[in-house]
Amino acid sequence: PNAAAVAQSLTARLCLPVVVLGETPDDVPPHHIGMYLTPLPNGAVAVGSPTLAMQLLGPDGRRELAADLDRDGLPAIDDRPETLHRFDAPSAQLEALGYRVVRLPLVPLADNVTFVTFNNGVFHGDQFLMPSYGTALDAPAQELLRAEGIRATPIPVRAIFRHHGSVRCLINRL
Numbered sequence: 532p533n534a535a536a537v538a539q540s541l542t543a544r545l546c547l548p549v550v551v552l553g554e555t556p557d558d559v560p561p562h563h564i565g566m567y568l569t570p571l572p573n574g575a576v577a578v579g580s581p582t583l584a585m586q587l588l589g590p591d592g593r594r595e596l597a598a599d600l601d602r603d604g605l606p607a608i609d610d611r612p613e614t615l616h617r618f619d620a621p622s623a624q625l626e627a628l629g630y631r632v633v634r635l636p637l638v639p640l641a642d643n644v645t646f647v648t649f650n651n652g653v654f655h656g657d658q659f660l661m662p663s664y665g666t667a668l669d670a671p672a673q674e675l676l677r678a679e680g681i682r683a684t685p686i687p688v689r690a691i692f693r694h695h696g697s698v699r700c701l702i703n704r705l
Contacts, residue, residue: 558620561643569650578622579637579650606641636668644695652698658682662697665689
């Protein structure tokens with residue numbers, strides 16, 4: 532069956548709307564959805580945005596982050612147009628469906644599985660356990676969540692995210 536048929540079947544069974552992101556696999560990031568999308572308690576959806584990350588960093592901050600990642604033996608930043616499309620397309624699709632999208636900075640790396648992402652966290656009561664990388668993007672990500680009324684508690688993940696996950700991934704293992 533195609534994606535529309537699966538969504539229709541699930542909507543009928545769950546009595547809830549089901550959204551399939553992307554028309555093709557190239558329309559979405561190449562990782563599980565929790566790495567780049569977080570439903571927020573206020574009804575909005577936080578979506579990771581490399582475009583926002585690059586704007587927040589600016590040219591100097593981007594060079595600093597690239598050098599910092601390289602010192603840790605991590606892949607280069609992936610800002611190819613096709614990569615940016617994979618992150619921008621879900622935001623555009625959700626907005627077209629009437630969802631309010633909050634963009635969070637996200638930096639995809641060239642291996643297609645390692646992200647500096649603030650989405651891969653977990654809600655615990657009224658707080659969001661947010662990944663923190665020790666970069667210039669940590670504070671803006673935390674502030675964007677606070678602006679949504681979310682108490683974001685940074686959890687340092689710099690030593691582990693190179694293994695392609697962070698807070699949510701660790702908690703799922705526990």
